[in-house]
Amino acid sequence: MKLSSTLLSLGTVCFFASTATAERGSDGHVKILFWQAPSTLNPFQSGGAKDNEAASLVLEPLGRYDPNGALVPYLAQHIPTVANGGVANDLTSITWTLKPDLMWSDGTPVTSEDVKFSADYCMHPDAGCSQLAKFDGVETVEIIDAYTVKVNFAAPRPNPYGPFMGGQSPILQKAQFQDCLGARAIECVAQNFAPIGTGPFTVKEFRPNDVISFEANPNYRDATKPAFETLTLKGGGDATAAGRAVLETGEFDYAWNLQLAPDVLAKMADVGIGKPIAAFGTTVERLEMNLTDPNPDLDKNIRATREAPHPFLTDMNVRKALSMAIDRSLLVEIGYGPTGRPTCNLVPGPAYYASDNTACLTQDIAGANRLLDAAGWVRGTDGVRTKDGQRLSILFQTSTNNVRQEFQALIKHWWNELGVETELRNINASIYFGADANSPDTFQKFYADVAMHANNYDGTDPQTYLAMYRCGNEPKPSRQWQGENINRFCDPAYDTLIDTLSQTSDLETRYDLAKRMNDMLTKDSYVVVPLIDRGRVSAHANSLGGVLMNSWDSELWNIADWHRIE
Amino acid sequence: MTDPVAASHNRHGKWPRIWRAFRKHKGAMIGGGILMFIILGVLLGDLLWATDPQALDIRNKNMRPLYTLLWDTDAKVGWAHPLGTDSLGRDALANLIVGGRTSLAVGAVAMCIALLVGTTVGILAGLFRWLDGPLMRLTDLVLALPILPLLLLVATLFRAPLRAQFGPEAGMFVLIVTVIGLTSWMQTARIVRSEILHLKEQDFILAARSIGTRPFALIWRHLLPNTLSPILVSATLGLATAIITESALSFLGFGFPPDFPTWGKMLADSVQRMDQYPERVILPGAAISLTVLSVNYLGDGLRDAFDPRSHRRSRN
Numbered sequence: 001m002k003l004s005s006t007l008l009s010l011g012t013v014c015f016f017a018s019t020a021t022a023e024r025g026s027d028g029h030v031k032i033l034f035w036q037a038p039s040t041l042n043p044f045q046s047g048g049a050k051d052n053e054a055a056s057l058v059l060e061p062l063g064r065y066d067p068n069g070a071l072v073p074y075l076a077q078h079i080p081t082v083a084n085g086g087v088a089n090d091l092t093s094i095t096w097t098l099k100p101d102l103m104w105s106d107g108t109p110v111t112s113e114d115v116k117f118s119a120d121y122c123m124h125p126d127a128g129c130s131q132l133a134k135f136d137g138v139e140t141v142e143i144i145d146a147y148t149v150k151v152n153f154a155a156p157r158p159n160p161y162g163p164f165m166g167g168q169s170p171i172l173q174k175a176q177f178q179d180c181l182g183a184r185a186i187e188c189v190a191q192n193f194a195p196i197g198t199g200p201f202t203v204k205e206f207r208p209n210d211v212i213s214f215e216a217n218p219n220y221r222d223a224t225k226p227a228f229e230t231l232t233l234k235g236g237g238d239a240t241a242a243g244r245a246v247l248e249t250g251e252f253d254y255a256w257n258l259q260l261a262p263d264v265l266a267k268m269a270d271v272g273i274g275k276p277i278a279a280f281g282t283t284v285e286r287l288e289m290n291l292t293d294p295n296p297d298l299d300k301n302i303r304a305t306r307e308a309p310h311p312f313l314t315d316m317n318v319r320k321a322l323s324m325a326i327d328r329s330l331l332v333e334i335g336y337g338p339t340g341r342p343t344c345n346l347v348p349g350p351a352y353y354a355s356d357n358t359a360c361l362t363q364d365i366a367g368a369n370r371l372l373d374a375a376g377w378v379r380g381t382d383g384v385r386t387k388d389g390q391r392l393s394i395l396f397q398t399s400t401n402n403v404r405q406e407f408q409a410l411i412k413h414w415w416n417e418l419g420v421e422t423e424l425r426n427i428n429a430s431i432y433f434g435a436d437a438n439s440p441d442t443f444q445k446f447y448a449d450v451a452m453h454a455n456n457y458d459g460t461d462p463q464t465y466l467a468m469y470r471c472g473n474e475p476k477p478s479r480q481w482q483g484e485n486i487n488r489f490c491d492p493a494y495d496t497l498i499d500t501l502s503q504t505s506d507l508e509t510r511y512d513l514a515k516r517m518n519d520m521l522t523k524d525s526y527v528v529v530p531l532i533d534r535g536r537v538s539a540h541a542n543s544l545g546g547v548l549m550n551s552w553d554s555e556l557w558n559i560a561d562w563h564r565i566e
Numbered sequence: 567m568t569d570p571v572a573a574s575h576n577r578h579g580k581w582p583r584i585w586r587a588f589r590k591h592k593g594a595m596i597g598g599g600i601l602m603f604i605i606l607g608v609l610l611g612d613l614l615w616a617t618d619p620q621a622l623d624i625r626n627k628n629m630r631p632l633y634t635l636l637w638d639t640d641a642k643v644g645w646a647h648p649l650g651t652d653s654l655g656r657d658a659l660a661n662l663i664v665g666g667r668t669s670l671a672v673g674a675v676a677m678c679i680a681l682l683v684g685t686t687v688g689i690l691a692g693l694f695r696w697l698d699g700p701l702m703r704l705t706d707l708v709l710a711l712p713i714l715p716l717l718l719l720v721a722t723l724f725r726a727p728l729r730a731q732f733g734p735e736a737g738m739f740v741l742i743v744t745v746i747g748l749t750s751w752m753q754t755a756r757i758v759r760s761e762i763l764h765l766k767e768q769d770f771i772l773a774a775r776s777i778g779t780r781p782f783a784l785i786w787r788h789l790l791p792n793t794l795s796p797i798l799v800s801a802t803l804g805l806a807t808a809i810i811t812e813s814a815l816s817f818l819g820f821g822f823p824p825d826f827p828t829w830g831k832m833l834a835d836s837v838q839r840m841d842q843y844p845e846r847v848i849l850p851g852a853a854i855s856l857t858v859l860s861v862n863y864l865g866d867g868l869r870d871a872f873d874p875r876s877h878r879r880s881r882n
Contacts (some may be wrong), residue, residue, distance in 0.1 A: 261838060296726050330624065334653060402838055405824040406654055412825060413622045423734055424823045431718070439722060 025216045025229035027564040030544070032556075033252040035242040037209040037235020042192040043168055044122050045185060053256065054233055056554035057214055058105075058197035059170035062096050062115070063161070065552035069281060069350020069460040071161065075099060075110065075171060075198060080160075082505055083255040091156035091505050103219040104173050105202045112149045116141045117174035119151070119163055126182035134162045134169040158505040159461045167554035171198070200226040200560035210235060220560070227546075227563035240264070246539045247274045253541045256555060262337020265537065274542055276531045278339050278535040282465075283456035284348055285340075287322070287411075287529040288334040289313050291488045294395070294447045304446050305476045306488050311390050313449060317375035318392065319526035322450070324371070325414040327363035328531055332412070335403040336532060342474045343533040347462045350552065351508075355515040357523045360530075365417050366404035372418060378457060385419040397448040399429040404452060408530075411452075411491050431434075437480045444475035446486055454534060460552055463510075466499045466517045487527045494520050510541075589869040594867020597860035604857055608666035617647075619664045619827055623655035631658070631845050650845060652836075660850060665827035666853060666868045667810050672743055672828070676808035679747025680756060681801050688758025689785055689793075692766065702759070709752045720745050721820045742815060754800040761793045795869035801866040806858035816877075829854050831841050 006487040038054035044422045046052050063074040071079040077097045080086020087094045102110035103211055119141040122129035129135075139154045141163070151163055163169055173196045180188035194203040198221070201214035214231040234252070235434065237245075242255040247268040258265060258276065265276050293308040302308045312318050328342035344360035347353050377385040377392060385392045396412065398404045412422040425448065427441045432453070440447050457465035467473075468484035475483040494517060501513045521528045538555055550557050588594060626644065629651040634641040643650070648656040691701040721741065728737035765788075767773055774788050813830015815821040822828060829850040836846035 247790075263839070263842065267842075296730065402835060405835070409620075409654055409656075409825050424825050425734075426824045428718075428820065440726065441722065442697060 006085060022254065024220070024224060024226065027227040027229070029230045029232070030228045030254070030562065030564075031252045032231065032233045032254045032256070033237070033242050033245055034233060034235045034256045035237045035239050036257075038233070039208050041195055041203060041206060041212070042172075043170055044127070044131055044172075045192055046130050050235070050255075053554045053556055054212060055170065055195070056167045056199065056556050057201040057231065057233070057559055058199045058203060059172070059195055060197060060199045061166055062098075062164040063166075064554075064557050065166055065350075065460055065550070066557075067548050067550045067552070069352070069552045071165070073099075075102060076164075081507075087160055087505070091153075091158055091160065093150055093152045094160040095144065095148060095150045099136060099221070100147065102221060104196050104198060105217045105219050106173075106176065106196050107219055108173075110171070110173075110198060111146045112143045113146075114171055114174045115149045115164065116143050117178065118170070118172045121172060121177060121181060121185070122169075122350045124182045124185075127185045129185075131168045131249070134165075136162060137195060156503075156505075158502065158510065159463065166552075167557065180459050195276050197201070201231055204230075213290070222560065225560040227561075231559075243268050243276075243539060246541055247271055247276070250541060253544045254547070256537045258537045258539055260537075262335070265280075265339075266337060269539075272542075274539050276338055276537050276539045277547065277549040278537045279549035279555075280341065280349055280533050280535040281456060281553035282347065282349060282462070283454050283534040284343060284346060284530050285452070285454045285532040285534055286346070287531060288405045288443075288446070288451045288453070288487050289319050289322075289527050289529065290446050290449050290451070291490075291527065294449060296447070301477050304488075306490060308473065310449070312387075315375065316525060317371050318377070321368035321371045321418055322415065322420070323360055323526050324364045324368035325418050325530075326360075326411060326428055326531065327414070328361060330363075331407055331410065332532055334406055336534060339535045339537045340532040341535070343530050344522055345518055345533075346521050346528050346530055347465070347514060348530070348533040350460050352511050353460075353462055353514045353518075355518045355522075357519055359523060361412075364416065377419070379419045383416075383419055384421045385509075391421065392419065393423070394450055394451070395423050395425060395448040396450045397425040397427060397432075398452040399432040400426045401429065407452065435482065437482070442481070444481050444483065444486055446475070452531075453488075462514050462518075463501055466501065466514060469517075469521060470495055470498055489521065489525075489527050491520065491525075575711035583762065584871045588867050591870055594864040594870075595671040597863030597867070599860075600856055601860040601864060604666065604853070604860070605670065608663055608670060611659070611666075612662035615659055615663060617657045617660040619660035620825055621656065623657075624650065625655065626651055627655040628843065629652055629655075631842070631849075634845075649849060650843070652846065655838070658846070661827045661832060662829070662849060664852060665829045665832055665850065668739075668822065668826070669829040669854070670857065672739065672746070672812045673805045675743040676746040676812075677749070677801055677804040679743060679809075680751040680804045681797065683748065684751035684754025684800065685758050685790075685793075685797055687751065687755040689762055689789060691755070692759040692762025693781065693785070693789070698759075701755075705752045705755050708749065711749070713749050716749065717745055717815065717820055734823055735826055742812055742821060743808075746811050750804055750807055750811070754797065754804070757796045757800055758793050761796050762789055765789055765792055776843060791872065794872045798865040798869050798872075802858070802861045805861050806854075809854055809858070825867075 017108045034054065037051040038051045040046055040051050041055045041058060043052045043055045043059065044323050060074050062150045063071050063073050063079050066072045069270065073079050075098055077099050078084065080094050080096060082089060098110060098112065104110055119135060119138065121127065121133055123135050123138065126198060136153060137153045137157055139152045142150045142152065144150055153160065164171065176191055180191055193206040200217055200220050202217045204213040204215045207406055214233065216226050216229055225272055241266060243260055245251045248271045269276055291310050291314055292304045293310050294304045298466040302442050306460040318393050332340045332342055342361050344357045345355050372385055377387045380386050396408060398408060407427055408424045412424060415422050429440055431441050432443055435442055435444060443451055443453055469489045473483050474485040474488040475481040497513055497517050501510060504510050504513060522530060536551050538549060543564055545563050546558065546561040548558050549555060626647060628642065629647050630641040630643050631650045632643050632648050635643055647657050649662065651657055687701050687705065691698045724741055728741050731737060732740060771788060774784055809830060812821060812828060813834055816828060816831040816834060821831065832850040833847060836843065840847050
């Protein structure tokens with residue numbers, strides 16, 4: 001399965017490579033629409049994804065993530081690993097080697113000086129660098145020779161791909177930015193608006209919060225690319241207008257980040273001149289089961305803490321039955337369309353971290369009923385199951401959002417068929433996600449039996465994400481109700497795996513560990529009941545070829561390969 | 567010099583005369599008829615249309631009302647759902663009936679609370695000089711309160727105890743009508759006060775006082791009947807505001823549970839797909855508008871009927 005998809009994507013790449021015209025600039029002009037307008041082209045000074053994506057046309061990192069989350073060398077010769085000696089055995093350093101004969105767009109050579117400078121630029125204490133987290137734990141960056149740099153970490157880092165990896169950590173030209181260190185970084189307007197890069201395009205004119213004109217980079221390392229001579233990146237408007245401009249009127253070739261209802265998007269796509277494309281990251285809409293008792297009669301220091309175990313959700317059979325009753329495909333169809341897909345995993349990607357856990361995808365209400373029967377939950381005269389005087393009556397809360405309320409209604413309907421009574425509640429999103437320790441309605445306090453919301457993690461490594469479910473990391477009064485383990489999950493075996501994961505560098509072992517931890521939370525315990533893997537959507541004209549949507553890096557990561565098709 | 571109300575008070579009987587005057591007001595009769603129809607419809611409608619408003623029928627989702635056939639013969643319609651279904655296949659007609667019950671109840675009860683508080687405050691402030699200052703400053707204070715944060719606070723503080731006391735739906739009902747009632751009486755209070763200040767200087771009040779009418783009787787027999795028209799007008803406006811405020815609350819998630827239909831919530835839920843399924847906005851919207859409009863006309867007619875001056879004009 002995995003092999004065939006790899007082969008398929010390889011085939012696709014070969015196909016594109018062979019059909020792409022073998023001459024730079026032969027396909028004329030391409031127009032891209034970002035409904036949030038970029039305000040700088042320097043990712044280190046950026047205000048968000050819009051700036052980083054626009055900058056990725058010009059500036060490049062040493063390596064990027066491909067649509068599967070795999071690491072691909074860009075300016076580097078290869079991705080350093082422990083196996084090839086690029087990462088030290090004790091995980092305290094990583095050594096990058098640049099491709100030889102790389103040129104900046106002004107014709108000067110790219111050297112290890114530029115790489116070290118980029119780190120110095122961002123790590124300068126007065127710079128206010130937006131991507132400082134990428135350089136977390138970096139002690140020094142040393143130049144080994146003109147093409148080799150070594151990044152030393154203060155402590156062993158199993159995932160050393162923070163600096164110089166991905167669109168948020170590109171390489172700047174030292175000659176251009178050397179007077180822009182520290183507090184002066186923000187003053188270098190000319191540099192920030194027109195950085196000299198190694199990417200397929202160079203900036204011709206930058207009008208902040210409006211339009212950027214680009215030209216093909218004459219010194220780009222592949223003489224046949226990019227296929228487009230010029231590129232316009234227009235900013236502004238809203239997602240609906242952007243969708244229309246590509247899918248209905250054809251004014252633009254590519255529109256970024258279309259957060260639209262599935263039926264609205266589908267109606268636009270019906271026109272037939274373009275198509276929406278989705279890429280799936282790590283955002284998962286899920287049900288959270290509360291393992292502690294939210295009963296309002298309990299003392300406020302005990303309510304919804306591990307001192308008061310939940311009266312019936314501690315029974316794994318109940319949690320499993322609740323999950324089995326759900327038809328995830330129908331939820332996707334109603335709420336997300338092409339921008340969602342059913343999932344049973346807490347970690348849905350990158351592919352190599354995703355467990356092959358698909359058992360929950362088929363709805364099985366009869367099976368769920370049998371499971372509850374066998375577990376001793378008997379239907380009463382009102383149709384609600386009870387056991388030892390405990391009714392299966394659930395308070396099910398989520399944030400106020402049209403799609404979520406429709407989901408609530410459907411899930412209540414299915415749970416009714418199990419003989420589970422459900423009371424629905426929706427809470428204003430700014431309160432629900434507000435983390436105010438005094439409010440009873442936050443998702444951390446979890447004064448309900450089941451909650452529904454989405455969560456995700458940044459980057460491609462789920463270690464910190466999985467570590468959230470450590471015993472003791474749950475919100476409770478003594479921690480002012482802050483904490484990420486909102487299910488109040490507590491399993492010593494799981495905690496051991498967290499520790500093992502943080503000390504393991506071998507990637508294959510890390511994949512296995514992450515999958516095992518994912519399974520412990522989902523299919524082995526049903527503490528977290530994942531529903532939908534939510535993706536990001538953009539759209540491109542049918543006449544634009546080579547687009548490979550990517551949620552792990554800039555969407556424009558392979559713009560050098562984009563071309564015109566008839 | 568005659569007391570305008572008291573003069574025509576006794577001999578013929580007040581109510582038959584008012585009824586005769588009321589019947590002459592066409593708008594009021596039509597408004598009253600429509601309101602009656604709406605009230606009977608939401609109260610007894612589910613006897614005729616017994617579909618469960620919460621029943622999900624995914625296969626029949628997004629159905630259009632029957633009248634869509636007039637211009638689109640391919641529309642997905644069916645006699646089982648004469649007004650169509652929503653995106654989960656819930657029957658629109660059944661939801662309108664059940665939702666209307668809640669909306670009207672919220673509107674009526676909240677209006678009564680607001681009227682009671684507003685009229686009391688207005689009369690007391692207008693009649694008793696020493697109460698005027700404090701009561702009007704209180705009115706200003708409540709007017710100046712930002713409603714939404716107040717609602718958040720009230721919902722946070724009282725939701726759990728009310729829910730425990732009355733259950734999730736009835737508890738929310740008590741909370742909502744109280745909150746809406748207690749935050750919308752101020753206009754009434756101001757209007758009533760100004761009317762009382764004006765009436766107080768009239769000769770018939772002076773006459774009533776001079777023969778030793780006690781304050782309560784003065785209010786009951788002379789002041790209240792003469793302030794009836796502004797009170798009725800603010801009542802009709804209050805009903806409309808209460809229905810709308812309830813929908814805003816539901817929209818923000820402080821209202822009823824999400825599976826408990828009200829007109830306002832049906833409206834709020836449908837805004838996203840307004841261009842594809844306009845009926846989902848139009849039907850509850852029309853229901854709210856018709857209710858408010860007919861209550862307005864009804865109030866108009868009542869005011870005219872109660873007002874002896876307009877009477878005399880119509881008799882001439």
